[in-house]
Amino acid sequence: MTAVKKVAIAGSGVAGLATAIQLAKAGVDVDVFESKPELSALGSGITLQGNALRAFGALGVWDDVQAQGYFFEGLTIRAPGPDAPAVAELPEVRTGGPEFPAAGGMYRPDLARILLEHAQAAGARVRFGATVTAVTESVAGIEVEVDGASEGIYDLLVGADGLNSSVRDLIGIETKPQPTGMGIWRSFVSRPAEVEHSELYYGGPVYIAGYTPTGEDTMYAYLVEPAQDRSGLSDEQAVAIMLEESAAYGGPWNSIRADLEAGAHVNYTWFTKHLVPAPWNRGRAVIIGDAAHSCPPTIAQGAAQALEDALVLTELLTRADALDSAVWDEFHARRLPRAQAVVDASVQLGQWQIDHDREADAPGLIFGIARQMAEPA
Template sequence: MTAVQKVAIAGSGVAGLAAAIQLAKAGVEVDVFESKAELSALGSGITLQGNALRVFDALGVWDDVREAGYFFEGLTLRAPGPDAPVVAELPEVKTGGPDFPATGGMYRPDLARILLRHAEAAGATVRFGSKVTGVSQTDGGVSLDVDGGPAGTYDLLIGADGLNSVVRDLIGIETKPQPTGMGIWRAFVSRPASVERSELYYGGPVYIAGYTPTGEDTMYAFLVEPSRERVEITDEQAVDIMLEESAAYGGPWEDIRADLRDGAHVNYTWFTQHLVPAPWNRGRAVVIGDAAHSCPPTIAQGAAQALEDALVLTELLVERDVVDDSLWDEFHGRRLPRAQAVVEASVQLGQWQIDHDREADAAGLIFGISHRMAEPA
C-alpha cells in the first residue's frame, strides 16, 4: 500500500511530470494542474547529465529521450579568436554510471512532450490553464482552490511550479530566487558536422560562449554575459546582440551566426540562486525542483536535481504506508545536502567568472561535484 492514494501536482515541468509518472504507475490518482494554457518550454536546448539519464531510465522514458536527443562523452574547451583554437579535450565523469552516456542535449519542447505522453499513458490527468490559487490543510489532507474555486481534497500537494512558485508562496515559504549577476542568451540552431559534443569558450567579450548538440542536425548556442535589463528588446535586436557579442569567436560560431541572420529564435534569461532550507514541506504540501532550489547552469545540473527530487520523493511515497515525520526526514536527508552542494558549486563557478579569478580551481570543483553526483541520490 502506498502512503498516498490521491495527489495533486502543480506544474508540468520535468519535476512535476516525473513525479506524476512514478505515482501514476504505482496506482496513485494524480491530477497535474498547469497554469499555462498548453505545454510549453523555452524553445532552445537543455543539457542533461548522466544522473538525469539514470532517472529517465527509472521513469521508463530513457529510450524515447535517447532517440530524441544527442548524447556524447567529454567536453571541449576553446579560446577566442578567428581559428577558435582548442585549449583542452576533457573527459567527463559518467554521473549516471557506466550504463549511460556522460552527458547529452535535446530540444526542451521535445523532452516536455515525452514526459507528458508518459504521464498521461500512466494514468495521470493533466489540466492546462489551471492555476492553483488556494491551499488549506488538515492533518490528513490538502484542499485546493484552482482558478479561484474548489478543486478537491488530496493526500498530498507537490509544488513543482518553477522559480516563481505559487505553491511556495501559498504554504508560507519565504525563500525566493535571487539574481546572480549573469544573464544568458540562447538560440536553437543547426549543428555543423564538426560539433560532436559540448564546447565552451572562456575569455573574450562575454563570460562564456558555447554550444551543445541536441540532435543529428541541431544544437543550442549560448552566450553568458553580465545580467542586463533586456525586457524591451525586440527579436531583431536580440539577434543583433548575439551577433555582436559572438563576433570574437570563430570556428563553429561562423555557422551559428549564419543561422542567427536567417532568423533563429533567441531568448534571454537571468541566472538565479536559491535553496529552501529544510523543511521543503509544510504539512502535506511540499516543493521540489526549481520551486525548492535554483542555480546557474555552470555545471548543468538543474534538470538532474529536479528529476532526483521527484524520484526520491515518489520512491518514499510508494514504499511507505503513511506520510509522517520519518518520511520527510529521509527525503530531506537524501535531497537537501545534494542540492545544496550543486547550488553552492554552481554559484561559485559563476562568481569566479564575474571576478575574473584566474587562480580558481574550476576544474577541480567540477570534478569533485561530478563524482558526488555519480552516487545515486
C-alpha cells in the first residue's frame, strides 16, 4: 500500500523529478507539469555535496551521474594576486558516506536530462509548456487545472516549481524569497589540468571568486559581487564585466579569462533566502525544494536539500497507508530543522563576506554543517 495512488507534480527540476522517480517506481500514477516549453539546453555548472550523491544512489541514478560529472575530495582556498597563492587546503567531510566522493560538479543540463530519462523510464508522464493555474480540494481529492483546463482529481499535488512557485501562491503561502545583497556571475569554461577540485578566492574586488570542475575538459567559474541590476546587458558587456572583476585573480583564472574572451556564455542571478515555516502543505498540496526554501550557494547545499525533501516525502508516502497528519508531522520534523540549519549557515557565510568580517570562523561553520549533513535526512 501507498498513501497515494495518483500524484501531480509541478516542476521538472531536481526536486520534482526525484519525487517522480521514487513514486513511479513504487507504482504511483505520476504526472509532471513543467511550465517551460522544453528541458533547458542552457546552463552553467552545479556543485554537488556528498549528501546529494547519496540521494542519487537512492534514486538509482548515481552511475549515470558519476559517468557524466567530475567528482573529487578537498577544497583549496587561494588569495588574490597574480600568483594566486594557496593559503589553505581543506579536507572535506564525506557527507554521503564512505562509498561516495566528498563532492563533485557537473553541467546542469546533463543532470536535468539524466533525471528526466529516469523519471520517464519509471513510468512518469512529463509534459512541458504546462503551468498549474488552479487547485481545488474536495473530499474526492485535489483537482488540478493546467493552463486553465482541469487535468482531473489527484491524491496529492507536489509544488516543486522553484523560487517563483505558482503552487506556493495558489495554496496561500505568503513567504517568498528575498534578496541577500549578493549577485553571482557564472560561466561554463574549459578545465585547466591543474584544477582537480573546487577552489575559492576570498578578498579582492569581489566577495568570492571560484571554480568547480564539471568534467574531464570542463568546469564552471563564478564571481560573487554586491547585487546589482544587471538586466539588459549584451553578451559582450556581461563578458567585459566578468573579465574586469576577475583581473585581480591569477592562476587558473588566466585560462578562464581566455575562454571568456573567446566567447564563453555568461549569466547572472541574485542570491535569495527564505524558509517557509511549517507546515509546507495545505491539505493535499505540498511545496518542496526551492519553492519551500532557498539560500546562497555558499555551502553548495541547494540541490542536496531539494533531493532530501523529495526522498523523505516519497519514503513517507510509499510506506504509509493514508495521507494523514502522521505523514505530515514526520515530514516536517525531519525536514524543517535540517533546512533551517542550511539556510541559516549559508546566509551567515554570505553576510560575513558582505560585512568584511575577517575574524569569522567560516571553516568552523562549514565543517559543522557538513557533519550534520553526514547524518541521513
